[in-house]
Amino acid sequence: MTTEVRVPTLGESVSEATVATWFKKPGDSVEQDEMLCELETDKVTVEVPSPAAGTLADIVAGEGETVGVDALLANISEGASGGKSDEGSKETKEAPKEEAAGSGGDQGDTTGETVDVMVPTLGESVSEATVSTWFKKVGDSVEADETLCELETDKVSVEVPAPSAGTLSEIKAEEGSTVEAGGQLAVIAKSAAGQSGKAKPDAGVEHGGDSPSAKEGDNQYSTPPAGQGRKDVEDAPSAKKAMAEKGVSRDQVTGTGRDGRAMKSDVDAALAAAKSAPAEGSQPKQAPRAPVSAEDAEREERVKMTRLRQTIARRLKDAQNTAAMLTTYNEVDMTETMALRSEYKELFEKKHGVRLGFMSFFTKACCHALKEVPEVNAEVDGTDIVYKNFVHMGIATGTPQGLVVPVIRDADAKSFAEIEADIADKGKRARDGKLSMAEMQGGTFTISNGGVYGSLMSSPILNPPQSGILGMHKIQERPMVVNGKIEARPMMYLALSYDHRIVDGKGAVTFLVRVKEALEDPRRMLMDL
Known part of the structure; x- marks a missing residue:
């Protein structure tokens, strides 16, 4: 019986890879899940495990060849056990x-x-x-x-x-x-x-x-301390290769694979840790935790961060370290938007089957402003600026597991009803943990609404690689001078955090002013003014 070895799924938007290294040659015996070869794409290195135990009969795609998804790489001739049922083997x-x-x-x-x-x-x-x-x-x-x-x-x-x-x-x-x-x-x-x-x-x-x-x-x-993996456990070939190329010793790497097996991501993590660590003697070591009494220690609870929380922490810090982040502020009088919503919300829900909220107004206002200030909807790629001629709007959503950002695709081409329906659907599935990876990728701009929790003012952190994020806040009545008279008006502070590498102060202020104008006179959005 012969089993085919094919190119696995390589990831979103990746359709081909290059065969980098074969770890076996024709005639070699292989175990199930043993690494046969390594593929390289423009984004990641992919290891190809053996789908069955047996003998490597032939190699169809040699080193250096370019192969597409599901292309044939090799054939495996299964041994005597191959004729039995999968369970028996x-x-x-x-x-x-x-x-x-x-x-x-x-x-x-x-x-x-x-x-x-x-x-x-x-x-x-x-x-x-x-x-x-x-x-x-x-x-x-x-x-x-x-x-x-x-x-x-x-x-x-x-x-x-x-x-x-x-x-x-x-x-x-x-x-x-x-x-x-x-x-x-x-x-x-x-x-x-x-x-x-x-x-x-x-x-x-x-x-x-x-x-x-x-x-x-x-x-x-299990994850033993760095360098203390089991002696009979083979590290991933990609990890060995990375350690050799980067000059990293095995005792610097903490293996997170099975039985302490080092993966390529572990080598990358070790390199990142080495870069971020202060030079020896240049800075004092981080102070240990303050002493805790035995009585207090019994009342403490130590919980390991979830993977999602670890990623949130890492990405937020990366955003601060990478972008030249700056925040500018303005305030908006919500009187007209609230009046329009109040007037039409029942008719809107009756016709479209979704409630009319404020997020659709802000989404539309941002799409309107991004047309005039396109750099806020762009991203930095090396020495290039990539301008997006579309708006995939990220809507930051708090969940019991942490903050996630579902994306409303082509928000600039959608109606108020379509935007509200998308926000309601993705928000519910985000809280239930039902969102797919694809629904949280590809955003070009983000809106974060801290006002639902009562926040009056904050500086949102960028969602890389995006160059702008709008922070909404609590609507609060404040005394304002209107036509020479002091009136109580429902006011909201707006905050735009932006990447100063490609967005100048003029562009950032202009963006916020256009959002303010659109919300204070919603008819401007209908007239495209």
């Missing part, structure tokens, strides 16, 4: 010999078809995730498309549905395990016969039992 490889021999009485029951549950594509630049929750346990029956578990990446939570109806016969990655894109999560037996052959030996794995086979088969990833 996995048991022969993974279970101790005594178990394989001792299960002969049940062998006739394991002829039922099995389906592997794999880690889905996690999104551009996301190569691994943490198994946060299993909703099923070994032995449970499942329906097709029923949610089996939830994965947590540094950007979103991903639900994994059952690819087929049957019985969950084996869990390969327990809660807390780190898994890579395309890795195996579990096995589903599509018949009752498959269940009888698998449920017993896996019971220990499910409950974390003390049997040796359960511990040896446990697929959890």
Whole structure:
């Protein structure tokens, strides 16, 4: 039996790659999931694992060749075990010999078809995730498309549905395990016969039992301190290559892969840490935590940051370190916008089926202003400025897991009703953790509404690589001079944070003035003034 090795999905907008290195040659024996070769794209390096155990029969795409997604890379001739069912071959490889021999009485029951549950594509630049929750346990029956578990990446939570109806016969990655894109999560037996052959030996794995086979088969990833990975664990080839090229020693790298396996991202993290660390002797080390009494320590709670929170922290700091960020302020009288909304909100909801909020007014006002000041809708790419002739509006949304920014695509071409419908839908799914990666990528400008939490004034941080973000705030009645008289007016402070590398002060102030004018006289947006 021959198994084809093909180019995996390379990420959003990436259609081809170059074969950088083959780690095996024709005739070499390979294990399932063993790294065969490495592909390089214009964004990331992709490792290609072996889909089956056997012998590398031939290489179709040699080093240096350019290949497209799903192109044939090589062929693997499976050994004697290849003729058995997938389940049988996995048991022969993974279970101790005594178990394989001792299960002969049940062998006739394991002829039922099995389906592997794999880690889905996690999104551009996301190569691994943490198994946060299993909703099923070994032995449970499942329906097709029923949610089996939830994965947590540094950007979103991903639900994994059952690819087929049957019985969950084996869990390969327990809660807390780190898994890579395309890795195996579990096995589903599509018949009752498959269940009888698998449920017993896996019971220990499910409950974390003390049997040796359960511990040896446990697929959890552990993260030893830097340089203290297990001696029998092979680091990722891309990590070895990166360490050699960058001159990084293994003891500087903390492996986050299975059993402390170093990944290329770990090498990048070690390099980043080395660059950000102060030169020896130049600065004092960061002060340790203040002493805590035993009584206070008992009342403290230490919780590890989620991947999403770690990414938010890193990206916000990167934004400050990279962009020449500056904030300018103005205020807007919301009288006319509030009156227009109050007059038409019931008719609007009756006709369009969505509520008329303030976000559609601000979105339209920003789209209107961005036409006049296009640099606020642009981004820096090296020594180039990339101007966007469209507006993909990011709407910052607070969720229980942290801040996310769903994107309303082509907001400049949408009506008030379409914008309100998109905001309501994406906002709800963001709070439920249902947003996909694609729905949070590609934004050109962002609006953040701190006013819903009562914020009166703030300086929003840029959402890289964007060059502008508008901060909305609380509407508060304040005394204003109108036609020579003091009146109470519903006022809101506006803040525009911008990248001063490409946006000058004149452009930033002009942008805010145009937003102010559009909101104080909403008819200007209809007349395109």
